[in-house]
Amino acid sequence: MNLTLIDWLIMLLYFAFVLGIGFALKRYMRTSKDFFQAGRSLPAWICGLAFISANLGAQEVIGMGASGAKYGIATSHFYWIGAIPAMIFVGVFMMPFYYGSKARSVPEFLRLRFDEKTRAYNACSFAVMTVFSSGISMYAMARLIQTLHVFDSLFLKFNLPLGWIFHFAIILSAIIVLGYIFLGGLTSAIYNEVLQFFLIVAGFLPLVWVGLKNVGGWNGLKAALPVAYTHSWRGMTNAHNNPLGVEWFGLSMGLAFVLSFGYWCTDFLVIQTAMASDSEESARRVPLIAAIPKMFFPFLVILPGLIAIATPAVTQHAMMQAAPTLNTTAKQPAANDLSDPTKYNKGLIPAKVNPVTGKVMTDEHGNPLLDYDLAIPNMLLYYFPTGILGLGLTALLASFMSGMAGNVTAFNTVWTYDLYQSYIHKNASDSHYLKMGRWATVGGILLSMATAYAATSFNNIMDTLQLVFSFVNAPLFATFLLGMFWKRTTGHAAFTGLVSGTVAAIIHHGLTLPADANRGIHGGWIAVVHSYPSEMAQNFWTAIWAFSINFILTVIISLLTKPRPEPELVGLVYSLTPKPVEHHMAWYARPKVIAVGLIALLIALNLIFR
Amino acid sequence: MNLDLRVPMGLMFLIVGVIMSLFGLFTRGSVIYERSAGMNINLIWGVVMFVFGVAMFLLGRANDKRIAAKPIEGTNRPLGGRGHGGH
Structure with missing residues (x-):
């Protein structure tokens, strides 16, 4: 460049x-609250x-x-x-x-x-x-x-x-x-x-x-x-x-x-x-x-x-090829089919190149893999x-x-x-x-x-970390939803639900596999019970399982444990907290009015690009 | 917080705008604009950045002045200067 x-x-x-x-x-950082x-x-x-x-x-x-x-x-x-x-x-x-x-x-x-x-x-x-x-x-x-x-x-x-x-x-x-x-x-x-x-x-x-x-x-x-x-x-x-x-x-x-x-x-x-x-x-x-x-x-x-x-892609004057070559002028020799990466480019998206051999990487059907991450650069x-x-x-x-x-x-x-x-x-x-x-x-x-x-x-560390994050995050919303909108929810229930939700996510991942993936980091490391058409579908369903298990367990355990006294929950639970007053705001500044406008805009965009 | 973000941000975009539009002005008709569909994108976008920067800077300044002129609660004295952390 x-x-x-x-x-x-x-x-x-x-x-x-x-x-x-x-x-x-x-100079404005005087207290921990400022910071x-x-x-x-x-x-x-x-x-x-x-x-x-x-x-x-x-x-x-x-x-x-x-x-x-x-x-x-x-x-x-x-x-x-x-x-x-x-x-x-x-x-x-x-x-x-x-x-x-x-x-x-x-x-x-x-x-x-x-x-x-x-x-x-x-x-x-x-x-x-x-x-x-x-x-x-x-x-x-x-x-x-x-x-x-x-x-x-x-x-x-x-x-x-x-x-x-x-x-x-x-x-x-x-x-x-x-x-x-x-x-x-x-x-x-x-x-x-x-x-x-x-x-x-x-x-x-x-x-x-x-x-x-x-x-x-x-x-x-x-x-x-x-x-x-x-x-x-x-x-x-x-x-x-x-x-x-x-x-x-x-x-x-x-x-x-x-x-x-x-x-x-x-x-x-x-x-x-x-x-x-x-x-x-x-x-x-x-x-x-x-x-x-x-x-x-x-x-x-x-x-x-x-x-x-x-x-x-008529000219290649400024584009990056995917190979991490050390200088921009280095060109791969065009010896055989797979060693000329520019042939496989799609628009501005270059084909993925194996840095060791200089050849285009392909999937199991022989189609070249494209390095989509270079689209924006x-x-x-x-x-x-x-x-x-x-x-x-x-x-x-x-x-x-x-x-x-x-x-x-x-x-x-x-x-x-x-x-x-x-x-x-x-x-x-x-x-x-x-x-x-x-x-x-x-x-x-x-x-x-x-x-x-x-x-x-470690090549896999990023994928592994993101996987672990998704296990921890997937059940979270059930805990907050029940905590804020159901006064009966108890601490023991929330904790057990959260942990079980994460466990459910891990088990679901271990039992399912996206199509075209090998067992291991992509799932199925316990056994393959179900196969999803794509990794995205697997992610979504892992989250759905984690959420549901957390939700159900939190409700059951809450009903079995002693709830906190209601006065302690004022300001923390919807039904016990006075509703925020909105009538002194101009009508267009009220959160609910803005919310309705946003939903209308969202529907319009989805209709235009349906 | 006494520092209105619009002041430094406006300044930054203002300077970037000046740099880009001046550069665009000196490189009119250059071959480098073949890639940007023939438009002198540095000049055009530099001017846009400049206008945005000036607008932000002026808005931030006006707000600073308004806050500085606000009287201390319960008195008629304007607050003036710094040292008021509570707004």
């Missing part, structure tokens, strides 16, 4: 502002944009572009029914309990509602997951920087070995994220998430514009692609008729209900931004504000994937001249870093309040916990770096 001075300038400017914001915020909860003083729109950016890490951006290229517009289900209903629900119904209970974190809410063991279980699993996620983000960024040869010219200029680029990328991102969180805490992280939001829009909007113009607009795109690519619901009556390999029930139950509600309504990574807002009214509005851009993000991150497939390289290329890359780097930052602030809060203050050192002074939070940030980043390096030596 040929970056010029102008691209470097834009990137440097971003880094300077990110750290500058951290320094500017330092961990942004003083509960941010306006709703800032928290709203941070709410979706926290989720919009670069793996998400790259992954969504990749699925756009692989599956087409059906990928937007992850943004539409896979996020919007859950965001509306958490805003209208759940936020009053999170914000109003004065809990400082989601695990702390679990202690207020249930008991100590439920909190401890949730806090421990959550703290471990955030550190690993941030490490995975770091690893992915370093690999992308390596693959795109971002720093190559810089390293060659200073005569440094190119093998150091990976370490350089890890250390650079660690220092920057550490710097701004250490200084400005959650406020810094949220401000940078908002900055990232605008950078993603600024970098990807022109990409879609130029790309669409090149392929002849939306009609040109439709004409260049198979018909299923531009319709999101076609063939959903049967799992074998659509590219996702999922039928409508699995999609709506597994993705739209269990997984999506489990993520958007319980994950402290996103909830922390809403809990940082300046009032309960703002906190309720945060997810609703976030839902508006969320609905239109498919056009920014999924559409480039479709355009990448539709772009007639190749779009940037293909359509952007120097100048705006710097902006596009900055947007990508920004989303990697704020993805890490959100995890790190969630980690330092849960560590300091839910583990350190509760079980290690009670009753210390506030300044002690503030200091602890700063050092927890350092610790969290060091652990992330360790994870990133572990990922380089």
